[in-house]
Amino acid sequence: MYILKLLLRNAFRHKLRTALTILSITIAILSFGLLRTFITAWYAGAEASSANRLVARNAVSLIFPLPLSYKDKIRQVDGVKNVSWGQFFGGIYKDEKNFFANYAYDAKSAIEVYPEFILPPDQKEAFIRDRKACFAGRKLAEKYHWHIGDMITLKGTAFPGNWEFVLRGIYHGRDESTDEAIFIFHWDYLNETLKKTFPRRANQVGHYVVEVTDPNRAAEVAQAIDKIFKNSLAETLTETEKAFFLSFLSMAGAIIMAIQLVSFVVIIIIIAVTANTMAMTARERIGEYAIFKTLGYRGWRIAGMIIGESLLITMIGCLIGIGLTPPTAKAFGKAVGSYFPTFRVEIETIYMDIGASILVGLCAAIIPTWRAAKIRIADGLRRIG
Amino acid sequence: MESKTPIVEIEHVNKSYHRGTHIIPVLVDITLDITEGEFLALMGPSGSGKTTLLNMIAALDQVDNGIIRVGGIDITGLTESELAAWRSVNVGFIFQFYNLIPVLTAFENVELPLLLTGLSRRERREHVELALQVVTLASRMDHYPAQLSGGEQQRVAIARAIVTDPTILVADEPTGDLDRVAAEEILELMDRLNRESHKTIIMVTHDPRAAKKARTIRYLDKGILNNVHPQAAP
Numbered sequence: 001m002y003i004l005k006l007l008l009r010n011a012f013r014h015k016l017r018t019a020l021t022i023l024s025i026t027i028a029i030l031s032f033g034l035l036r037t038f039i040t041a042w043y044a045g046a047e048a049s050s051a052n053r054l055v056a057r058n059a060v061s062l063i064f065p066l067p068l069s070y071k072d073k074i075r076q077v078d079g080v081k082n083v084s085w086g087q088f089f090g091g092i093y094k095d096e097k098n099f100f101a102n103y104a105y106d107a108k109s110a111i112e113v114y115p116e117f118i119l120p121p122d123q124k125e126a127f128i129r130d131r132k133a134c135f136a137g138r139k140l141a142e143k144y145h146w147h148i149g150d151m152i153t154l155k156g157t158a159f160p161g162n163w164e165f166v167l168r169g170i171y172h173g174r175d176e177s178t179d180e181a182i183f184i185f186h187w188d189y190l191n192e193t194l195k196k197t198f199p200r201r202a203n204q205v206g207h208y209v210v211e212v213t214d215p216n217r218a219a220e221v222a223q224a225i226d227k228i229f230k231n232s233l234a235e236t237l238t239e240t241e242k243a244f245f246l247s248f249l250s251m252a253g254a255i256i257m258a259i260q261l262v263s264f265v266v267i268i269i270i271i272a273v274t275a276n277t278m279a280m281t282a283r284e285r286i287g288e289y290a291i292f293k294t295l296g297y298r299g300w301r302i303a304g305m306i307i308g309e310s311l312l313i314t315m316i317g318c319l320i321g322i323g324l325t326p327p328t329a330k331a332f333g334k335a336v337g338s339y340f341p342t343f344r345v346e347i348e349t350i351y352m353d354i355g356a357s358i359l360v361g362l363c364a365a366i367i368p369t370w371r372a373a374k375i376r377i378a379d380g381l382r383r384i385g
Numbered sequence: 386m387e388s389k390t391p392i393v394e395i396e397h398v399n400k401s402y403h404r405g406t407h408i409i410p411v412l413v414d415i416t417l418d419i420t421e422g423e424f425l426a427l428m429g430p431s432g433s434g435k436t437t438l439l440n441m442i443a444a445l446d447q448v449d450n451g452i453i454r455v456g457g458i459d460i461t462g463l464t465e466s467e468l469a470a471w472r473s474v475n476v477g478f479i480f481q482f483y484n485l486i487p488v489l490t491a492f493e494n495v496e497l498p499l500l501l502t503g504l505s506r507r508e509r510r511e512h513v514e515l516a517l518q519v520v521t522l523a524s525r526m527d528h529y530p531a532q533l534s535g536g537e538q539q540r541v542a543i544a545r546a547i548v549t550d551p552t553i554l555v556a557d558e559p560t561g562d563l564d565r566v567a568a569e570e571i572l573e574l575m576d577r578l579n580r581e582s583h584k585t586i587i588m589v590t591h592d593p594r595a596a597k598k599a600r601t602i603r604y605l606d607k608g609i610l611n612n613v614h615p616q617a618a619p
Contacts (some may be wrong), residue, residue: 002493002500009488291484294445295498295545296473298466377445378437381480 007308010281018313021277025317025360026324028270029353033325034332035263036349041333041340042256046245048177051215052081053113054222055244056208059235062248065204066234068191073228074208079221081213084109086187087206091154091163093144100140102154102183104190105209107133113211116174117182123148123169131189135169137180146170154183159190161197177342210238267356270314274364278310282368289372290380299373306369311361318357322350391418392552392585393442398451400437400608411437413608415451419553424579424586426599433605435589436557442587443476443555444468456552473501477546479556479575483538485530491517491541492526498549516544520574536567543574547584554578556588560595572598 012018056074058064065087074083086105092098107128111119119127119135127133136146146152150167165185173180187205195202212221222238229236239247249256282289289302326345333343400412411434419425427435440446441453444460453460455475463471478484485494495516499509517523520540530538539559546554556575560568576598578584588599596602604611 002496006488013488287484288486291486292497293469294443294472294478294484296469296471296501298469378440381445381484 003305003308007305007312010285010305011309011312014281017277017280021274021313022317022320024273025270025314025357026321028266028273029318029321029357030324030328032263032266032356033321033345033349033353034329035259035266036352037325037329037343037345039256039259039263040346040349041343042249042252043246044177044340044342045179046242046249048175048179049241049245050116051218051240051242052212053241054210054212054218054225054238055241056210056222056225056236056238057206057244059226059237062206064234065201065206066208066236068203068205070208070229070234070236071205074210074225077221077224077228079212079214079217079224080210082109082113082211084113084209084211085205085207086110086209087190089154089159089163089185089190090157091159092157093152093154098144100181100183101179102185104187105184106187110184110209113209116178117171117184118174119169119171126168130166130168131186131192132164132166133168134165134183134185135171136167136183138170138172139180140183141167141170143181159194159198159201161193163189163193165189176344179340179342181340207244208236209241267360271360271363274310274314274360275367277313278306278364278368279371281309282306282372286372286375286380287383290375290377290383293375293377294381302372303365303369306372307362307365310365310368311358314357314361314364318353322353325349325353390421392421392423392456393417393419393587394452394454395419395438395442396452396454398438398441398453399449400434400441400446401449411608412441415608415610417603417610419585419587421585422579422583424576424598424600425588426596426602427587427589427605428591428593428596428602429605431591434608435605438605439555439557439587439589442553443478444472473498474549475552477549477551477554479539479542479546479554479559481558481561483530483535483542483562485538485541485545487530490527490529491522491533491544494530494541495526495544495548498545502549512548513544516548517541519547519578520544534567535563536570539563539567539571540574543571543578547578547582552585554584554586556586558590558592559588560590560592568592568595 056066058066068085071083071085074080084106086103089102089104091102093100111117111124111128123135127135134152140146146167148167148170152165152167154163154165156163191202210221210225212218218240225238226236292302329343329345333340336343395415395417398412398415401408401410415438427438429435437446441448442455444463448461451461458471460468460471486497489497492513495513496509499512504512514523517526520543522537522540522544525533525537530541533541559575560571563571572595575586575588579586588595590596
């Protein structure tokens with residue numbers, strides 16, 4: 001109790017300096033927490049992927065299509081329960097900044113293989129019946145104030161032209177991690193339009209989504225599918241949905257790496273800021289440490305005072321930073337809701353915040369502790385007066 | 386005639402400082418016995434080695450060679466850690482600039498040395514209150530050093546020095562930063578501690594009025610100890 005009192009009083013001896021240091025730590029922890037949350041959110045789709053779904057794509061690259069005819073052969077593979085097919089559309093809604101993922105999928109099978117998209121039965125029916133129909137996630141509909149029956153126009157990028165859809169359904173996610181910002185329309189609508197405008201691109205799909213009967217057989221089924229199309233003009237690469245997402249996300253690997261790097265640079269910066277505060281503190285108090293030594297306090301007790309004060313300052317900043325992270329992440333998540341399925345601060349991020357703060361507190365105290373421990377009493381006392 | 390035991394025995398102590406290639410002798414072959422209950426004043430010009438000798442007696446500095454025994458213990462053979470433990474029990478310090486911890490109250494400053502003992506909180510409180518009563522500052526125990534005058538701060542420092550009932554009290558220019566009245570009060574207090582509580586006090590001072598309070602005065606000049614003032618020598 002006495003030591004805690006001493007640490008608190010010492011920590012706030014220079015109120016402005018300590019307040020500014022705490023503010024720096026708070027901002028750094030907040031930034032660190034948000035950057036880590038961004039990285040978690042980036043991989044949330046992959047983490048939320050189903051274990052009983054495989055994705056078959058062109059073995060050369062994601063951008064090359066596969067023939068529609070593969071669907072029947074895939075269906076016949078032992079262990080396959082259902083097959084759907086689709087194409088990343090990449091359409092723009094009004095303005096390029098309004099980004100959201102939009103896909104053309106075979107309507108009936110897509111609803112079957114994606115049970116996590118919960119649509120009311122009447123909306124499901126309406127979507128399947130109407131070839132120009134589309135359905136969208138709750139977040140997307142809320143963001144753009146869409147209602148059932150609204151006409152939505154997307155401007156094609158990979159598929160030029162203005163594409164008109166009628167909103168027939170608004171789904172909500174079965175799980176918290178389900179992405180509620182996806183837009184899906186009929187693959188048939190895309191295909192039939194292509195038959196008229198770009199016949200060479202018709203009857204081709206971007207990827208197949210394969211539902212397996214038993215997740216434990218996923219690897220075996222994937223191998224069997226790839227074996228069928230070996231040495232064909234369009235060989236397949238079949239992998240779990242998670243692996244597919246990760247390979248998709250790896251295209252932005254450099255950005256994620258940069259964000260990870262920045263998050264650690266933030267920690268190094270606060271180590272420097274806190275170390276500077278602690279170094280100034282220790283320099284000013286060398287005489288006091290000498291007095292403590294004179295009274296019989298040993299080096300480890302003085303080290304404890306310096307480390308304790310450093311940890312106290314960093315942990316106050318850390319706790320304020322942790323307290324501010326969830327509301328900031330919520331606000332940030334609202335702003336970028338269509339980019340990420342979830343933007344939630346994970347408990348692991350909080351642990352990393354605490355771990356980083358302890359590391360900062362300890363590292364910042366190393367040099368001041370060493371100086372205080374090294375000072376000879378007679379020299380320390382000479383600095384007073 | 387009563388023969389008193391020496392509480393401090395200094396035998397052939399030498400100390401020098403190194404400045405680059407130069408060796409500057411600070412203490413030269415010092416031999417001195419200080420008996421229990423003595424009030425000794427060490428006088429001498431600046432740079433004569435008074436504070437260095439005091440620091441060595443209080444185990445704040447190391448000798449180059451020679452022996453210093455306090456209460457029969459050869460402190461020149463102790464490790465840093467042993468010396469810290471030894472100081473906490475055997476030495477009470479009074480400094481020129483009081484050296485109180487500014488963020489602690491008078492009570493808490495006096496309590497500092499007791500935190501190293503196994504005393505309970507209640508026992509510590511009793512000791513601190515008693516020490517503050519001795520220096521007549523019990524009513525100001527909750528004041529911070531900045532709220533006290535120089536003389537009061539020095540009295541708190543004296544309370545901190547005596548609270549563990551140490552073997553010796555060492556004082557380095559205890560009145561050097563005080564006005565005449567406050568200095569007189571501090572000297573009276575030290576005199577009372579010596580006479581009534583039989584505390585052994587070793588005081589370094591420039592001030593002849595302070596030295597007059599001591600029972601014995603020894604002079605240091607250029608690191609050499611004399612019984613008489615060097616200028617008074619024939």
